[in-house]
Amino acid sequence: MSLYDVQKLIYQLNRDAQLRERFSTDMETVLTEYDLSDEERRSILEPDVGLLYVMGVNGQLLMHYAALRGYEWSAYMEAMREGERKYGPVRTGLYTSAGSRS
Amino acid sequence: MSLVFAGVCSHAPGITGRRERADPVVRDAFYAAYERMRLALEAARPDALVVIAAEHFANFFMNNMPAICVGMGERYEGPIEDEAWIGIRRTRVPGAPDLSRRLIEDVMNDIDLAYAQEWKFDHGISVPLHFLTPRYDLPVIPVNINCQGPPLIPLKRCYEFGRALRRACNAAPERIAVIGTGGISHWPATPDSGKINERWDREFLGRFLANRREELLAYRDDQTWREAGQGGFEIRTYIALAGAAEGHTGELWFYAPIPIFAVGCTVAVMNLDGKAQAA
Numbered sequence: 081m082s083l084y085d086v087q088k089l090i091y092q093l094n095r096d097a098q099l100r101e102r103f104s105t106d107m108e109t110v111l112t113e114y115d116l117s118d119e120e121r122r123s124i125l126e127p128d129v130g131l132l133y134v135m136g137v138n139g140q141l142l143m144h145y146a147a148l149r150g151y152e153w154s155a156y157m158e159a160m161r162e163g164e165r166k167y168g169p170v171r172t173g174l175y176t177s178a179g180s181r182s
Numbered sequence: 183m184s185l186v187f188a189g190v191c192s193h194a195p196g197i198t199g200r201r202e203r204a205d206p207v208v209r210d211a212f213y214a215a216y217e218r219m220r221l222a223l224e225a226a227r228p229d230a231l232v233v234i235a236a237e238h239f240a241n242f243f244m245n246n247m248p249a250i251c252v253g254m255g256e257r258y259e260g261p262i263e264d265e266a267w268i269g270i271r272r273t274r275v276p277g278a279p280d281l282s283r284r285l286i287e288d289v290m291n292d293i294d295l296a297y298a299q300e301w302k303f304d305h306g307i308s309v310p311l312h313f314l315t316p317r318y319d320l321p322v323i324p325v326n327i328n329c330q331g332p333p334l335i336p337l338k339r340c341y342e343f344g345r346a347l348r349r350a351c352n353a354a355p356e357r358i359a360v361i362g363t364g365g366i367s368h369w370p371a372t373p374d375s376g377k378i379n380e381r382w383d384r385e386f387l388g389r390f391l392a393n394r395r396e397e398l399l400a401y402r403d404d405q406t407w408r409e410a411g412q413g414g415f416e417i418r419t420y421i422a423l424a425g426a427a428e429g430h431t432g433e434l435w436f437y438a439p440i441p442i443f444a445v446g447c448t449v450a451v452m453n454l455d456g457k458a459q460a461a
Contacts, residue, residue, distance in 0.1 A: 084244065091243045094262060095302065139371025139412075140238035140330060147267050153200060160373045174332070174412040178374040181408045 083136055083172070085114040086124065090141040093148065100148070129156065130163020136173035185351045187226035187359035188427040189219055189451040190390075190420050191314075193235065194365060195305035196443040198269035198312055203442045215436030215449035216313035222451060223314055228359035230278040230321045231314075232285075232347070233307050234423060236329035236364050236416040240304035248296035249335040250343055252289075253324040254282040260303025260311075268305055270312050275303065278321035281356055285323070288350035293343045310363045327422060329364070329415040337399045340418045344425020351426075362423030364416030365445040367409070374411075376441035382410050383437065383446040386417060391432040391450060393424050413445070427452040 089111070093100055103110045111121055123131040129146045133139075146156040170176040201209065223231070240262045242248060255277040261268050279299070286297050303311070307324055315322070327343075328334060351358045366386050367379035389397040398421050406414040436449040 087239075088243065088245070091239050094240065138239070138330065143371040144263065144267075147264060157373060157375060164373065174407065175372050177372055178369055178377055178411065 082115055082117050082120055085116055086120050086132070086135070087137055087141050089114050089124070090137065090145045094141070094144050128163070129159035130161075131167055132163075133160040133175070134163045134167040134170055136171050136175070138173060139175035142175075184358070185348060185360060185426065185454060186228055186357045187223050187451075188361070188423060188430070188454055189222075189432075189449070190362040190364075190423050191216065191219060191310055191449045192365060192443075192445050192447045193306045193309045193363040194368070194370065194443050194445040195263065195268050195309065196445075197309050197447070199267055200442050201269060204440050208438050208440055212436055212438065212440065212447045212449070213313070218435055219449050219451060220314045220316070223359055226359055227357055228320065229356040230281055230323055230358055232323045232325060232358060232360040233310065234325045234327065234344075234360065234362045234419045235306040235310075236419050237304050237306045237326045238330060240302050241298065241300075242326060242328065244331050247328055247331050248326070249328055249339075250293065251296040251298050251326045252282060252286050253277060253299075253301045253322075254279050254286065254297045255299045255301055258301050258303055258322065258324065261308035262302045262304045263308075268308070270308055273318055275311065275318050276321045278323055281321075281354060281358075282323050284354055285347065285350045288353055289343070289346040292346040292349075293339065306363060310361060314361070325422075327418045329418050332403075334403065334415060335418065337401060337418065337421050340422040341395060341399060341425035344422040345428055347422070348426045348428065360423060360426050362419035364419035365413040366417060366420075366448060367411055368413035368445040369411035370413045370444045372411075375444045377411070378439040378441065378446045379410055380439050380446060382414075383439075383448075386410075386420075387434060387437060387448070387450070390420050390424055391434055393427060393429070393431050393452075395424070395428070398424055423452075427454065430454055430456060
């Protein structure tokens with residue numbers, strides 16, 4: 081259920097301006113409200129967009145989290161590619177690179 | 183009255199959010215096709231616009247995901263995305279709750295629906311409205327078909343939903359316009375964003391414009407995922423629109439891959455004036 085919680089956090093950040101505000105001032109406390117592994121916590125805090133992508137966070141959610149954390153479009157694209165180089169192919173979900181869909 | 187307008191168009195956020203990065207010649211031709219669609223929509227004098235869209239976790243999440251949900255709000259708000267990122271100012275859009283309720287009740291004779299009186303539009307609806315109802319003065323009824331989180335509704339049920347919607351529209355006194363919005367092949371929000379399978383798109387559009395039901399329903403999600411990307415699941419919106427316009431064929435007003443928009447940009451309108459043909 082942990083990946084579910086990562087995605088739920090991003091979903092709620094997208095919808096809720098108050099949560100975004102709280103998140104911007106005290107990320108650590110907000111994250112205690114979700115059931116997250118250490119790897120997930122680290123990748124959200126840092127943020128490590130490449131690792132979030134490889135973990136299988138749905139792209140339509142991750143795209144907005146990357147923008148929220150200041151990633152310009154090309155930097156967001158590059159972060160996903162860097163994630164694949166560093167951590168290997170996407171572990172789960174539908175948002176994988178086209179070449180891996182054989 | 184009945185259905186007075188039916189068409190489809192793309193909705194990718196890059197269409198407005200990354201406009202300055204596209205080839206201006208192709209981009210402006212695409213924008214001109216939206217404008218032509220706006221004029222045709224206005225000429226049809228609709229009382230309300232039903233937008234069959236595929237949202238991206240603005241309202242519906244995996245905690246409670248409806249296969250199909252219809253809006254029944256007095257008003258809506260959108261886009262939910264950052265205004266600078268998407269290039270559209272956030273605004274309120276009027277709803278048509280009474281008509282929504284009648285359509286939902288009628289459609290539910292054939293298809294189970296969820297309804298929502300609260301709904302925030304994301305790019306799936308806000309991008310089309312930006313071009314088609316730029317004054318936000320036409321009441322809108324949003325429809326969401328889950329194209330994100332499997333299990334997804336089968337294509338044949340999308341077509342049936344369209345048919346049921348058409349019957350419901352025929353029973354209502356209002357003049358109703360319906361559009362479907364989505365991508366055809368695309369790999370949005372992956373490192374392959376910008377990849378577009380034009381051959382696949384043109385084959386799909388051929389089946390769609392001819393409104394050949396059996397050929398539209400022949401697609402399989404596993405093949406679509408491999409050949410047309412996870413964004414290809416959004417053909418559900420086009421197939422629902424085809425069901426609503428059953429017996430009628432369409433006309434392609436624009437198609438061109440625009441990689442920075444991450445989709446084969448499409449505008450097409452069904453010819454509702456002609457006599458309906460057997461599918």
